Each structure stands twice: as C-alpha cells, then as structure tokens.
Amino acid sequence: MSSSNTTPCRLYVNGDRYDIDVEPRRTLADALRDDCGLTGTHLGCEHGVCGACTVLLDGQPVRACLMFAVQAEGSSVRTVEGLAPDDVTLHPVQQAFWDNHGLQCGFCTPGFLTLIAGYLEEHPDAEENELREVLSSNLCRCTGYQNIIKATLAAQKLLNGKQTEPGGVQEPA
Amino acid sequence: MIGARARRIEDPVLLRGAGRFAADTVRAGELHMRVVRSPVAHGRIRRVDVSQALLVDGVVGAWTYADVSDLPAIGFRLTPRPELLPYRQPVLARDEVRYVGEPVAVVFATSAYIAEDGAERVDVEIDPLDAHLDPDAAPVTWIDADHATWAAGTGSRLGAQDSEATTFVEEYGDVDDAFQKAEELVENGTHRVVTVDARIGRHSGVPMECRGLVAMYDEAEQQLVVDGAAKVPFWNREAIAEMAGLPPHRVIVRETHVGGGFGPRGELYPEDVLVTVAAMRLRRPIKWIEDRQEHLVATNHSRGQHHRIRALVRTTDGFIEAMDCEFTLDQGAYVRTHGATVASLTASMLPGPYVVPHFRARARVRLTNKTPAGTYRSPGRYEGTFARERLVDKIARELQLDPLTLRRTNFIPADKMPYERPIQAMGTHLVHDSGDYALLLDKVCERYDFDGIRAEVEQRRAAEEIVGFGLAYFVEKSGIGPFEGARVTVDGAGQVTITCGASSVGQGVDTVLAQVVAHALQIPHDAIRVVRGRTDQFEYGRGAFATRLAVMAGSAAANAAEALVEKCRRVAAHEFRVSFEEVALHDGAIELVDDPGRRLTLGEIARLLEPVRAGMLKEDPGLSADGWFRSDHMTYPYGVHAAVVAIDRGTGNLSIERFIVGYDVGRALNPTLVEGQIAGGVAQGIGGAVYEEFLYSEDGTPLCTTFMDYLIPTVLEVPDVEALITEDAPSPINPLGVKGAGEGGTTAVAAAIGSAVDDALRVPDAITSVPIRPSLLRRLVDHVPTP
Numbered sequence: 001m002s003s004s005n006t007t008p009c010r011l012y013v014n015g016d017r018y019d020i021d022v023e024p025r026r027t028l029a030d031a032l033r034d035d036c037g038l039t040g041t042h043l044g045c046e047h048g049v050c051g052a053c054t055v056l057l058d059g060q061p062v063r064a065c066l067m068f069a070v071q072a073e074g075s076s077v078r079t080v081e082g083l084a085p086d087d088v089t090l091h092p093v094q095q096a097f098w099d100n101h102g103l104q105c106g107f108c109t110p111g112f113l114t115l116i117a118g119y120l121e122e123h124p125d126a127e128e129n130e131l132r133e134v135l136s137s138n139l140c141r142c143t144g145y146q147n148i149i150k151a152t153l154a155a156q157k158l159l160n161g162k163q164t165e166p167g168g169v170q171e172p173a
Numbered sequence: 174m175i176g177a178r179a180r181r182i183e184d185p186v187l188l189r190g191a192g193r194f195a196a197d198t199v200r201a202g203e204l205h206m207r208v209v210r211s212p213v214a215h216g217r218i219r220r221v222d223v224s225q226a227l228l229v230d231g232v233v234g235a236w237t238y239a240d241v242s243d244l245p246a247i248g249f250r251l252t253p254r255p256e257l258l259p260y261r262q263p264v265l266a267r268d269e270v271r272y273v274g275e276p277v278a279v280v281f282a283t284s285a286y287i288a289e290d291g292a293e294r295v296d297v298e299i300d301p302l303d304a305h306l307d308p309d310a311a312p313v314t315w316i317d318a319d320h321a322t323w324a325a326g327t328g329s330r331l332g333a334q335d336s337e338a339t340t341f342v343e344e345y346g347d348v349d350d351a352f353q354k355a356e357e358l359v360e361n362g363t364h365r366v367v368t369v370d371a372r373i374g375r376h377s378g379v380p381m382e383c384r385g386l387v388a389m390y391d392e393a394e395q396q397l398v399v400d401g402a403a404k405v406p407f408w409n410r411e412a413i414a415e416m417a418g419l420p421p422h423r424v425i426v427r428e429t430h431v432g433g434g435f436g437p438r439g440e441l442y443p444e445d446v447l448v449t450v451a452a453m454r455l456r457r458p459i460k461w462i463e464d465r466q467e468h469l470v471a472t473n474h475s476r477g478q479h480h481r482i483r484a485l486v487r488t489t490d491g492f493i494e495a496m497d498c499e500f501t502l503d504q505g506a507y508v509r510t511h512g513a514t515v516a517s518l519t520a521s522m523l524p525g526p527y528v529v530p531h532f533r534a535r536a537r538v539r540l541t542n543k544t545p546a547g548t549y550r551s552p553g554r555y556e557g558t559f560a561r562e563r564l565v566d567k568i569a570r571e572l573q574l575d576p577l578t579l580r581r582t583n584f585i586p587a588d589k590m591p592y593e594r595p596i597q598a599m600g601t602h603l604v605h606d607s608g609d610y611a612l613l614l615d616k617v618c619e620r621y622d623f624d625g626i627r628a629e630v631e632q633r634r635a636a637e638e639i640v641g642f643g644l645a646y647f648v649e650k651s652g653i654g655p656f657e658g659a660r661v662t663v664d665g666a667g668q669v670t671i672t673c674g675a676s677s678v679g680q681g682v683d684t685v686l687a688q689v690v691a692h693a694l695q696i697p698h699d700a701i702r703v704v705r706g707r708t709d710q711f712e713y714g715r716g717a718f719a720t721r722l723a724v725m726a727g728s729a730a731a732n733a734a735e736a737l738v739e740k741c742r743r744v745a746a747h748e749f750r751v752s753f754e755e756v757a758l759h760d761g762a763i764e765l766v767d768d769p770g771r772r773l774t775l776g777e778i779a780r781l782l783e784p785v786r787a788g789m790l791k792e793d794p795g796l797s798a799d800g801w802f803r804s805d806h807m808t809y810p811y812g813v814h815a816a817v818v819a820i821d822r823g824t825g826n827l828s829i830e831r832f833i834v835g836y837d838v839g840r841a842l843n844p845t846l847v848e849g850q851i852a853g854g855v856a857q858g859i860g861g862a863v864y865e866e867f868l869y870s871e872d873g874t875p876l877c878t879t880f881m882d883y884l885i886p887t888v889l890e891v892p893d894v895e896a897l898i899t900e901d902a903p904s905p906i907n908p909l910g911v912k913g914a915g916e917g918g919t920t921a922v923a924a925a926i927g928s929a930v931d932d933a934l935r936v937p938d939a940i941t942s943v944p945i946r947p948s949l950l951r952r953l954v955d956h957v958p959t960p
Contacts, residue, residue, distance in 0.1 A: 023286065025286065026286070030285075033196070033197075034199075038190070039190070039193075039194075039196070039197040040189070040190015040191065040192075041190070042194065042196075042381075042382070042432070043196070044381045044382065044383075044432075044465065045465040045879070045880050046464055046465055047465065047466075047879055047880065047881075049879070049880035049881060050381060050465075050880060052381060079190065080188075080189065080190030081189065081190045081191075083189075084188075084189055090185070090188060090189075094188040094189070097184070097188055098180055098181070098184045098185065098188060099180065101180075101181065101845050101846065101849050103184060103187060103188070104433075104679045104680060104681065104849060104853060105380070105381070105382070105430070105431060105432045105433040105434075105678065105679020105680075106183070106184070106187030106188075106192055106430065106432070106679060107194060107380070107381045107382040107430075107432030107433060107679070108381045108432075109187055109188065110190045113188070132888055132889060133889070135887075135888045136887040136888045136889045138887075139381065139880070139885050139887060140381065141378075141379065141380055141381045141433050141435070141853075141856075141857070141885065142381075142433055142679055142849075142853045143849060143852060143853050143856075144849075144851075144852030144853045144854070144855055144856035144891055144894060144918075145852075145856065145887075145888040145891050146852050146891075146893040146894060147849060147852070148888070149888065149893070169174070169177050169178070169179045169180065169697075169698070169699075170177060170178040170179075171174075171176075171177045172176035172177060172178075172844075
C-alpha cells in the first residue's frame with residue numbers, strides 16, 4: 001500500500017483513543033474492523049440497507065459502511081464491544097437478547113444492539129409501534145424479528161429499572 | 174434438560190461482538206482476492222488481459238482461465254446423476270461466459286481496496302451471444318462437444334448438450350391407466366379432472382453474512398489451513414484436498430461463526446477453490462470476502478419452478494385418485510454441488526400428506542443464462558407444496574367442499590403409520606415414520622379458533638374490507654443419515670466437552686447437543702463446551718443441511734453420553750469394589766445405590782483414568798466415550814400453515830395480519846429454539862411469497878443486485894408468528910424421538926398466503942404464482958365482488 005495516500009486519523013472508540021493512518025476512502029467500518037481490531041461491527045451489504053454495521057457516533061446510530069473513517073475524526077464512536085460494562089455483566093439490551101432468544105446466527109446482532117441501545121437511551125419511553133419502526137432500519141434473516149421485538153421491550157424495562165421474565169433454564173412442565 | 178427452554182450457550186460471545194465470522198480471521202501477510210465477473214449473460218470470451226492490473230502497486234498476482242486450466246470442474250455433493258456431469262462449473266470461465274457474475278479472472282493484492290483497484294483494470298472482451306432465459310421454451314444447444322467433454326471429465330468423448338440437463342420421473346401406481354379411465358368417469362359424473370398451473374419465483378437464502386474464506390499453507394506444519402468454511406466442512410476438505418493436490422490429512426477445514434446458512438452457504442463454489450489453490454501456489458495467506466452485490470449474482474439462487482398438475486378427483490368427497498405433475502426447474506447456467514437434489518425432492522415430496530394412489534412427477538432441469546441454482550430452506554417442498562395446495566384449494570372450490578374436510582379425506586390415516594410410499598427421497602425409501610395429520614389439524618383449528626377467524630373475516634368483508642383466510646398442509650423431511658458421531662470428554666476439573674462432526678450455521682446446535690448430554694449426565698448444560706465443524710478435531714461429519722443435526726448429531730451425542738455414563742459406572746464400581754449394578758448416576762456423579770453419600774464426581778473419575786491407572790483398570794485412558802448414530806431413513810415432521818391477509822383497495826398492498834403454524838416435531842429438544850426456527854422460517858417464506866425475486870432484463874442482466882431491489886422483509890412486513898409445536902408423533906427411528914425443526918417454518922408459507930389472498934379476492938385462480946406483487950393485486954381488487 002502506498003503510504004503517501006494515507007492520512008492520520010484519531011478515533012475515540014468505546015472510550016479508547018486510536019491513532020491510525022487511513023486512506024481517505026477507507027470506510028469507518030473497515031477502519032474499526034481492520035485498523036482498530038474491533039471486528040464486532042459486521043458488514044452485511046456495504047450499501048447502507050441492512051444495518052449490521054450500525055455504530056453509535058456521538059450517541060446517534062449511523063451506518064459505519066456509509067461513512068469514511070476520516071469523517072469520524074474527533075467523534076466518539078461506540079461499537080458493540082463498548083456496550084457491556086465489564087467481562088461479567090452484559091448491557092441490558094444484550095441481556096434481553098440472550099433471555100429472549102433474540103439472535104440465531106448473531107451476524108446482524110451487533111447492529112441491532114447498538115441501534116436499540118442508542119435509541120432507548122434517547123427515548124426511554126418509546127411505544128412499541130415506534131420501536132418497531134426503528135427496528136425496521138435493520139435486517140435479520142434468522143429470527144423473523146419477533147424475538148428481537150420481545151428483547152427490545154424487555155431491554156426497555158430493564159433500562160427503566162423494571163423486572164422482566166427470568167432467563168436461564170425453564171424445565172418442561 | 175431435554176425439552177427445557179434453555180438459554181443458548183452460543184449467545185454471550187455473539188452478543189459481545191466477540192464472534193469470529195469469516196471476515197474476522199486475519200493472517201499476517203495475507204493477500205486479498207477479488208473476483209472479476211462477467212458483465213454479460215452469455216458470450217464468447219475473446220480476451221482477458223490482466224497486465225494493467227499487475228501494474229497496480231500492491232497487486233501481487235492475477236489469474237485467468239489459462240492459469241487454472243489444470244483444475245477440473247466442481248463436483249457434485251448430492252444427487253449426482255451422471256447426465257449432469259457436462260453441466261458442471263469451471264473454476265474460471267473457460268471459453269464462454271454463461272451468466273452475469275460468472276468468475277472470469279481473479280486479482281490478488283495486499284489489501285481488499287487495492288484488489289478492487291486491480292480488478293477494475295482487468296480488460297475483459299466478450300463477444301455477446303443470445304441469452305437463453307426461459308426454461309419453459311424448447312431446449313436449445315447449450316454446450317459444444319469440446320466443453321461437454323471437458324466439463325464431464327470422464328475421459329470419454331461427449332457430443333454437444335442441450336439446455337435440458339436432465340429429465341426424470343418419480344412415480345408409483347399407474348397414472349396413465351387412471352387418466353385413460355378418467356374420460357368415462359368424468360362423463361358419468363363420478364369424477365372430475367382438476368388442473369393447476371403454478372409458478373414459484375427465483376429467490377434464495379441470502380444470509381446476512383456474505384460468503385468468505387481464508388486459507389493459508391502452514392509450512393511448519395505442512396498443512397493447508399482453511400478458515401471460514403460452513404455447512405459441510407468434511408466434504409469440502411475432501412474436495413479441497415483433491416483440487417489442491419494434497420492428501421486429506423494435510424488439509425484442515427474449520428468453520429468459524431457462520432452468519433446464516435439456509436442452503437446456499439457452505440457449498441463448494443469456484444471462489445473456494447481459487448482461495449485454497451492460491452494459498453498453495455502463492456504461499457501467502459489468501460482471504461476472500463464476498464460483497465453483497467457479488468452475493469446476489471454469485472451465490473446459489475433457488476426455487477424458480479413451474480408446475481403443471483392434473484388430478485383425477487372423486488366428485489362426492491374430493492378424494493384424489495391420481496396426480497400427474499410436470500415441472501421445469503430454472504437451473505441457471507451450471508449444475509453445482511447439489512446435482513439434481515431440488516428437482517428430486519420436489520418430485521418425491523409432492524404428494525405430501527395425502528394418499529394419492531396413483532402418482533407421477535416428471536422433472537425437467539433446464540439451463541438458462543442466470544446465476545446457477547441450488548437448495549434453499551425446504552428445497553422442493555416450498556415449491557411443491559405451493560403447487561399441490563393450490564390444487565387442493567381449487568378442488569375444494571370446484572366441488573364446493575370444505576377445504577379442511579377435503580384435506581382430511583385425503584390424509585394418510587394415522588393407523589396406517591409408518592406409511593411407505595413406493596418412491597425414493599434423497600436416495601432413501603420414503604417411509605412416513607409417524608404422524609397423525611388430522612389430529613394436528615384439529616388441534617390447530619381449536620387452538621386458534623378457525624371458526625372464529627372465519628366469522629371475523631366475514632364481518633370485515635361486510636364492511637367492505639378485502640380480507641381473507643387460507644391455509645395449507647404439508648409434510649417435511651428431516652434427519653437424513655447415513656451417520657453422525659460425537660465424543661464426550663470430561664477433564665480433570667470435571668468439565669465436559671462434546672466433540673463432533675456437526676456444523677453450525679447459527680441454528681443453535683451447540684445448545685441442543687449440550688442439552689442432550691447434560692440430560693444424560695444430569696448436569697447443567699451451560700458449562701459444556703462444544704467443538705464442531707473442525708476437520709482436525711473429529712474424523713467424520715456429514716454437515717448441517719436437510720434439517721438433520723438434531724436427529725443425527727443429537728442421537729449420536731445421546732449415545733456417546735450413555736457410553737460415558739457406563740464407563741463412569743465401571744470405574745466407580747471398581748473403585749468402590751462393588752458390582753456395576755450397585756452404582757448409579759445421580760446429578761453428575763456416580764454414587765453407591767445403597768449409600769448415596771459415597772460418590773465420585775465426573776472430575777474425580779476422570780482423574781482416576783490417568784493412563785497408568787486406566788491401564789490397571791483395563792480402560793482406555795481419560796474419561797471419554799464415542800457415540801455413533803446411523804440411519805438409512807429420514808424422519809417426516811408435518812404441519813399446517815394458515816394466514817389472515819388484508820389487501821388495500823387503493824394500493825394493492827398486501828398485509829399479512831396473522832400467520833399461524835402448527836408443527837409436529839416428535840419431540841422438541843428446546844421448544845424456544847424450535848419456535849425460533851419456525852418464526853425465522855416463516856419470515857423467509859414470506860419473502861418468497863410476497864417480496865423476493867431475482868429478476869432479469871431481456872438480455873439476461875440481473876436487476877436485483879442490491880437490497881434496494883432484492884427485498885428482504887423487515888420487521889414491518891413480518892407478523893409475530895403464532896406457533897403450536899406438538900409432540901404427538903415421536904419418531905420411532907431414533908432414540909430421542911425427534912424430528913427436525915429447521916425447515917417447517919418455510920415450507921407452506923407461499924401456499925398459505927396464496928390461499929388467503931385467493932380467499933380475500935374471491936377471484937377464481939387469482940393466485941397461481943409467487944411472489945404476489947402489488948401490481949397484480951391492484952389490478953385484481955377491482956374485480957373483488959362487493960358485499
């Protein structure tokens with residue numbers, strides 16, 4: 001690769017600073033995955049429809065495939081790796097997805113998690129219809145969506161400090 | 174644990190974004206491969222010039238057919254009829270291109286960006302030829318003698334081949350005789366001949382993760398390591414070894430996380446061969462990650478079928494005496510690894526749940542200048558169920574019979590189970606292993622109050638809404654053999670590992686296998702580690718297809734766990750100096766039956782089995798046991814789909830308001846996962862029924878190469894599926910009684926929605942093809958009778 005085409009770029013991702021050299025044409029998604037080593041952000045279509053690459057840019061959900069890395073210069077990026085507070089505890093949205101079988105192959109999941117986490121933080125009291133509208137931003141090919149909706153509503157309860165159905169193992173009656 | 178709604182053990186890693194999908198494998202010094210694809214549907218290659226690409230800084234190599242002319246065409250994995258051999262696909266286009274997207278060259282470069290830069294500089298000159306796009310048109314000359322001989326690769330000289338790759342018949346009874354007598358019967362008024370013409374549009378699995386592969390020749394280990402495989406890594410190891418010129422034991426194929434399978438993903442494609450051969454020849458790690466535009470023209474399409482059925486029906490009760498079907502399958506430009514699987518399954522599964530004393534299906538597999546086709550979730554059954562159930566609905570309408578009663582009249586009765594249909598399916602005798610088709614229909618009618626739904630539909634019609642209710646019945650198949658194996662191992666800390674030949678495409682197989690073993694060992698499932706899809710960790714595996722793993726790998730794991738418990742009891746009995754019968758398993762430990770306080774945990778037993786001591790015990794070292802399960806028959810789950818739809822009078826927009834599924838899986842190992850499979854399957858079925866179709870222009874240019882044109886349903890198009898999972902007919906042919914759940918969500922979606930839309934429109938024969946487009950509905954709503 002010819003280094004003369006690259007430009008220094010400083011990204012703040014999940015609270016960490018990354019000083020990387022990128023070509024101007026490098027997408028934010030590729031920079032996150034390849035230059036920052038954060039491969040949890042997935043590329044499903046690279047034309048902005050599927051939403052698998054959704055990350056939070058200064059708190060707003062964006063398609064990382066439709067942005068250049070240099071456009072995120074100086075912004076705060078939050079990816080799926082930055083959702084859980086530590087290695088033991090999951091973020092409420094992650095927890096709700098686990099409890100409600102909200103994922104199968106898990107490829108689209110990071111995009112849904114960041115989308116939902118970002119939206120619920122700004123709209124804690126969103127109605128179900130509104131949330132369905134938001135979830136229609138992203139594509140999932142495995143679940144048929146209904147458990148994603150269930151998980152989203154459960155996550156909303158968790159975030160608002162309410163009880164939800166327990167996860168774990170429920171033996172047959 | 175079996176039957177528990179257990180959370181998946183796969184999820185924490187995936188939820189944290191810590192999974193390793195194909196693109197997530199990074200190797201030092203890797204080269205990125207970019208494929209140059211044909212821009213025309215059919216043409217003779219005049220020149221492929223890579224010289225300009227090689228001038229790009231960072232491009233390391235570029236190949237055309239001349240560089241890979243020693244590689245044979247790609248072989249068949251399933252249903253390998255010999256007459257199909259000349260239609261196999263070369264790794265790079267040889268002298269002609271036959272579909273838009275066909276690989277004609279590859280470029281290797283130090284980054285994916287530079288590989289694309291290089292690919293843009295490859296000069297491809299093609300003299301266009303007429304594109305043949307209509308499989309219903311008379312066959313045309315497809316390949317000349319030279320190419321046929323080369324592609325077949327049998328060593329004998331072949332002549333030119335036409336575009337009908339194969340035609341064959343599945344039949345039993347005497348259809349000709351039945352229809353010869355039909356004229357008289359029809360004249361007498363005792364019988365009627367009902368015909369239907371049904372088309373299923375070309376669409377496919379389209380997993381959210383595109384394909385990808387990373388291969389590296391490890392000089393130190395003298396092994397080719399291939400990461401990113403899916404579905405059938407063991408079969409692919411054999412094929413890759415042969416292509417790469419290595420013995421199988423020098424090839425390691427590993428599946429990473431897989432972003433959805435659904436049929437197309439994981440088969441051996443030209444790109445897979447190129448990646449692995451390049452890793453050998455260039456001695457650099459090679460990485461290829463498909464992009465979505467490529468995926469939509471390069472990865473297997475499916476479904477495009479046209480059925481013409483005639484049925485001889487008794488007028489009094491609608492009993493179907495004979496069914497005669499002819500169908501064409503739009504195979505696209507080559508026959509890939511699936512051989513004749515889809516056509517074969519269509520033919521053999523077409524009678525579904527019905528007796529049909531005389532049956533014949535003639536399949537015609539025809540080539541067109543489109544992306545090659547293969548299997549997609551419920552292959553042949555989605556198509557055949559649509560055609561057959563449209564027929565059954567038509568019989569009901571023509572004879573003015575209740576559609577449910579008509580189906581009951583034709584069902585194979587429960588007391589005839591197991592029921593052998595004298596026909597083959599996937600090379601096995603088609604024996605419905607168990608089932609009570611009427612019982613499931615009764616249960617679904619009652620649970621979801623079909624009478625109430627009908628009454629509501631009538632009321633809304635009276636208020637001038639265009640609404641309808643329809644249903645379809647179907648039989649699935651699952652659990653094809655011939656074998657699967659598993660090894661259960663306990664380490665000195667008492668931790669359990671299942672190692673097996675199964676594969677995961679994201680369906681949750683790890684959790685289910687862990688539940689099966691946890692059940693047998695009476696331990697929690699969530700600490701069990703599952704190793705699968707790695708050819709260096711287990712000797713054999715047939716793969717994740719045909720809804721086979723719960724049956725096959727599940728049964729193998731159960732057998733392995735049972736063998737492990739026996740070994741534990743032998744060791745414990747020796748340790749306690751009692752007989753085998755005096756010790757028993759309880760909560761993950763072996764205890765003395767008469768003195769449960771004296772017990773040995775799994776970990777303690779594992780530690781007793783260190784090699785020296787194991788020798789004294791006359792046991793193999795280590796706490797480990799293998800289990801195998803072999804089967805030469807499939808299991809046959811069955812179900813009913815029903816839909817309530819509404820059509821907007823102004824726009825023709827179709828809303829699927831309710832979708833109901835009843836499905837008998839014999840035994841649900843994890844009902845939450847079964848329901849998840851059903852819901853996801855329905856969503857894909859809705860895609861094919863209403864939204865998804867690969868369309869082509871008149872010159873064979875694909876029109877659906879982005880997600881703006883190929884419409885995968887979003888949450889707004891898919892209703893919450895209402896599913897009743899029953900366990901009334903456990904399979905008698907495996908120890909768990911299980912039948913597969915993977916495909917039954919998809920099978921009858923087009924049929925049920927077609928039925929519901931017909932009911933809404935009340936225009937005879939309105940819906941005979943899918944996807945059902947708004948333009949058609951917009952035209953038809955004007956003909957809807959007003960109340």
